[in-house]
Amino acid sequence: MLLFYSGITFAQANESAAPPTRTNPVDWVNPYIGTAGAGSDYGGTMPLVTTPFGMTNWTPQTRQNRISVTSYHYDDTTISGFIGTHQPAIWMGDFGYVTIVPEVDDIKTNPEERKLKFTREDERATPYYYSVVMDAGQWRKVHAEITATDHCGYLRFTFPADVRLTVLVEATRPKIAGHVEVSADRREISGFNPDRMDAHLGPLALPNFKGYFVVQFRDSWTESGTYEGSDIHRESASLSGSNVGAFATFRARDEKIVEVRVGTSFIGIEQARANLQKEIPNWDFEGVRAALRQTWNQKLGLIAVDGASDDERTIFYTGLYHALLYPRLFSEYGRYYSAFDDQVHSGVSYTAFSLWDTFRAEHSLITLIAPERVGDMMTALLQNYREGGWMPKWPNPSYTNIMIGTHADAVVAEAINKGFRGFDYKLAYEAAYKDAMTPPDDDTKHKWLDREEHTPYEARAGLTYAKTLGYVPADKTSEAASSTLEDAYDDYAVAQIAKAVGKQSDYEFFLNRSHNYELLFNPKSGFMQARNSDGSWADPGAGWTEGDSWVYTWSPMHDIPGLMKLMGGSEVFNRKLDEHFSGGHNKHDNEPSHHYGYLYDFSGQPWKTQAKVREIAAQAYSNTPVGILGNEDCGQMSAWYIFTAMGFYPLNPVSGEYMIGSPLFQKVALNVPGGKTFVISARGNSPQNLYIQSTKLNGKPLVMPVVRYEDIQRGGNLEFEMGPTPSKWASDWHPAPLPRFTQNRPQ
Known part of the structure; x- marks a missing residue:
């Protein structure tokens, strides 16, 4: 039975003695x-x-x-x-x-x-x-x-x-x-x-x-x-x-x-x-x-589930609870203290954006379950820019030089691509452009170690070098390889904001620059690898953030077809991805690995995605005090589970596309604005029947492993037919690599 929760019944007994019957x-x-x-x-x-x-x-x-x-x-x-x-x-x-x-x-x-x-x-x-x-x-x-x-x-x-x-x-x-x-x-x-x-x-x-x-x-x-x-x-x-x-x-x-x-x-x-x-x-x-x-x-009642075990239902709703905690409100009835200029202002504010983690799926989930908050959250990031000079990477409540990249660019770009309003698009581009083009103060004087104390705001560490070389050099800047790869994704995000405000030349420039991940691919080893300022390859173990070459080789979320081509085609890609998982290299307890289970969707073997995400969900989450593998990180770990349980995941969140995996439950109903409902049903679903045999979206065959944000927002039905053996469903989908343009400088 599928339940929608609109009316609330309150337990009259003393709730400290025992939990109430689980009806809500x-x-x-x-x-x-x-x-x-x-x-x-x-x-x-x-x-x-x-x-x-x-x-x-x-x-x-x-x-x-x-x-x-x-x-x-x-x-x-x-x-x-x-x-x-x-x-x-x-x-x-x-x-x-x-x-x-x-x-x-x-x-x-x-x-x-x-x-x-x-x-x-x-x-x-x-x-x-x-x-x-x-x-x-x-x-x-x-x-x-x-x-x-x-x-x-x-x-x-x-x-x-x-x-x-x-x-x-x-x-x-x-x-x-x-x-x-x-x-x-x-x-x-x-x-x-x-x-x-x-x-x-x-x-x-x-x-x-x-x-x-x-x-x-x-x-x-x-x-x-x-x-x-x-x-x-x-x-x-x-x-x-x-x-x-x-x-x-x-x-x-x-x-x-x-x-x-x-x-x-x-x-x-x-x-x-x-x-x-x-x-x-x-x-x-x-x-x-x-x-x-x-x-x-x-x-929590915005999403109703059916066909889940008690443990699965508990993990799911606990994950929603975790995902609905952050970013935290930081304004007080029309006013807020700014930890970026030390003054009180009129307006709304949020803090605790764990952006290196949460840009991957948590913010995409918020666009579905708390869309009324998105505009104000983007406004908060832009206020941080206006009051402090930069959008933050991990405000708590002020700037902290923790983690890499300028992933506020990605979160803002996703909100714009999904059509959210209530914040200034032109100011958003101004802020993102600065992230992409202005090195941090004293950039060449610092190695920018993780959690390095008493430094200027880090923004994109090593950008001074990257603007010339195309990459952050490992002999000059800490975490250089990871920074180069994640900066490439943020350039892709900046390109989307440029396009939204009508700056076509800038769009082309930043989209071109988002290809710079290619500069770190070592064709001899088949892995991403840091480079030094003279162009030589650095030690394979150098330049990584909480990972290694196995972890980061798969990181270009915005151009998986391009990465596949770089590796030598889908056969090589699949063989290496198989080795990644079978060799114990996948680290789901840390965020860079979160999209890797969904990569087979791009390489003609979506049935492997279906099996792998089921396996990860079972191994990394449980209804126990140790039931999260690794840090929760402000809802990101839970967001992965929630999306995977529903049957899809925002591999490239800025794009507004969700890659299809294998739904965990028989039915999920997501209430969306306007009184509409998006229902995901999986006929024949069970722990054994984990493979998709066919899919329909609103009654029409869906032949690619993708559902889009606008499909969800319109409401409707996503129907899966499940079975115990792999099928060839969606195996003929071959998306094109990211385009290139002749434009080589922003206006």
């Missing part, structure tokens, strides 16, 4: 997927309570986060607080965070000393509600609950009877100078935290940056104060310094419920209060929780 999409989300693993090479996800694309996320703090450590890990057994976090990924830092801590007996400011034990049986996590019962010793229990809105958190603590109970607000950590104030009249603790853990990875100091918070209590307290480190200042109403915070203490003979609502802002204290007033005007925890549950159900 949000009930299938398992926020623990990706929260366990060794070191930092795992999903790096957290059980976040937040809205879709919410500015501030709320999660239990089982360990103190930093770059390469998130606030929550599934294997931990203690909690030291509940953090309003802005950390988007395990390899990025947090900024402007605030932590709320329930305590009994003495006030404990040290995270290690204030930890309370818990068991998994006493914990429940959903996108809209988190609950845990913690052991406070001496047979005493503290029950913590969280729900949230776009900019605010709502926490409810139930304390045992006859204890001295305290709610501590941690404003800053050691070496971070912040401020905290206490107002008994307002029943409020407010302050700010200026920490940006990634500040050393970008060029901007941002003296005005602060994460502001307002913590309001439903009931009056009996005692309050501030602290600095381990020094407690009872009855103190204001304190500035490092490692500071404040507390409110309550006494009760009977079991005591303390309700706390937290407004956050990057504009100011008054804006944090205003955010609270707009989003949580009343003390109604159940109402806020119900509203957030409904919000998630409506968003």
